Amino acid sequence: GSTPSATPAHGTHTGHGKTAHVAAVTAPFAVRMPIPPVQQPIASVANTDFYVVSTRKAQAEILPGTRTEVLTYDGHFPGPTFRVKTGRLAVIAHSNHLDMPTAVHVHGGHTPSSSDGFPTDVLDPGKSRIYSYPNKQRAATLWYHDHAHHMEAEHVFRGLAGFFLIDDPAQAELRLPAGNYDIPIMLRDARFADDASLIFEHDDFQFRNTILVNGKPQPYFQVAARKYRLRFVNASNLRTFTLRLGNDAEVTQIASDGGLLAGPTPIRSWSLTPGERIEIVVDFSAFPVGSQVFLDDAVAGPVLRFDVNRAAADTSRVPDRLSTIPALPTATKERAFTLNFNPSTGQFLINGQQFDAERVDTEIKRNTTEVWTVTNGDTLFGIPHNFHPHLVQFRVLARNGQPPAPGEAGVKDTISVGPGETVRLQATFGPYLGRYVYHCHMIDHSASGMMAQMKIVP
Ligand code: C2O
Ligand code: CU
Known part of the structure; x- marks a missing residue:
């Protein structure tokens, strides 16, 4: 099938795996933070977009100069980003090219039970199945990941996770930073062997000490001196991140898991337990062109560096009212x-x-x-x-x-x-x-x- 053969990563670095690993750890901010590709529909009709995704093993360059076998959606680590619209049905045909069952779950999705990835409602090896997402919910930063019974922890750890972003017209009207200035950032920890392979052990919270940002260790990201919308998900199995910008700058929280807050909320630090999302707007025009702004975690230290490398026009804004949070109905x-x-x-x-x-x-x-x-x-x-x-x-x-x-x-x-x-x-x-x-x-x-x-x- 389309499963690439699993070449052991040390096959190309015989005897030097350790050197490669140490080099990666000692050269921070040497790689660019990638942005996961947006998955394109294979067809669109009236109110429905059709997608195909294959779950398969792949080799990813995570630590510079090495190769790591990962589990992927369509060969990408992390998985491709789905960008869907409120009220448009997304029909996704998943095929499983692994030798283990999978179950796909869109986290935060209002999804019919048959497409929700119930842990024992699996997609068996060699099979395909259709998952349907009505997306009858407001704009929000969701994510999708594996949920197969007893295997979800290892599958997610090895790479089966990606963004699932819902957009709606109300949000578009706000003129928040968009397009190239709307950046999804998946944070997670990982543990590597000397040969750059991933080591998964249950409850291994002490040794997962390499932090990956969109799949790379301590990357840099070049930004213009203007406002950016940053969407964070914590895709770690166990680790909580407590983040701030290195200079303690104030940023503006605009959304949580389920979409926009009622109004912008100034914060200087933010915590994310596994599965949680937060969206912030950072105005990099507060920093001179040429400056470096670190994203620091309270435990792991600097995990990402923003390099403010150019000026840019900015017509985006953060209005005082972002959304209406509906009144709470009476609980019964x-x-x-x-x-x-x-x-x-x-x-x-x-x-x-x-x-x-x-x-x-x-x-x-x-x-x-x-x-x-x-x-x-x-x-x-x-x-x-x-x-x-x-x-x-x-x-x-x-x-x-x-x-x-x-x-x-x-x-x-x-x-x-x-x-x-x-x-x-x-x-x-x-x-x-x-x-x-x-x-x-x-x-x-x-x-x-x-x-x-x-x-x-x-
Ligand atoms: Cu059972 Cu991220 O979810
Ligand atoms: Cu727990």
Whole structure:
């Protein structure tokens, strides 16, 4: 088939794998940050765009001068970006050229159950299947990734993730920075062997110390002295990023997981747990042409360098009102969920149970509104978790009894729940029927059971 043969990366660097790895680590800001290519439809009719994607192994140059075998959507690491429009159906034919099952999930998508990538509803090796996305939701930075039962953590780690961006006319009218000034940035950590191959071990949070930005370690990115819209996703399995610009400049948060905030929110730092997105506008005209602006993580240090290398005209703006966040409907049901790790069995649990694809944990009447209280019970070992339900996006009512911070007051689908914390969420479950999962998005945790099943019923 179209699967390239897996040449071991050290085949071309016999005996010098270590040197190559060290060179990569010691030469920061030597590679340009790429922007994942936008996937083009193979056909478009009235209200539908058709795409094809093949999931296959490929060799990627991640660490300069080396080759790493990765799992890809269409050969790209990270995967190609889908740019779709609200209300236009995207029909994507996925074919699986791996020797393992896959399941494709659009994270944050209001997707019918049959296309949502339920963990056991897999695409078998050598097979194809059609996923359909109605995109009946507002503009937002979503992403897509693998969700195959027990394999999702390794598959995502090895590369099966990409952006899925929804645009709508209301957003276009705002005249936010667009086109070449609208940049998706996927952040994640990784662990490499001396021969540049990826090492995946479950729960390996100590050793995944190479940070990749759109698939490259410590890249640079040349920008004009004008406003940019930067869309971040944290695609790490376990790592939380706490970011700021190196000079502590103020930036403007404009969106969270589910799209635009009500209004622009000035921030100096921002945290992203795995699966979360944030959009900020940075005005690089505040820096002289020739300056370097670092994106710093509180733990990993500088992960990306912006090189302000030219002047540019800028007719974009950030209006005082960005969107209308709908009023909260009345909730008719309350539920409580506790996330915890059982140290004696090594199991990750929700309400004391591991995921079972045959067991419905939560039955929900379609189009009803519920309040969910999610608690991280892992105070003893201080294990961080977060929480992500499929199908819906939610509003945060409270974090530890306090109203949410402005950056969390918009539309969300993934929320940090630190050790001992309690977060109250409200969501309206619909319009689709069927089974969906909710889980911790520290994906090694969900792959080891910290996931449960909800069924939307008439
Ligand atoms: Cu990123 Cu189950 O999702
Ligand atoms: Cu967790």
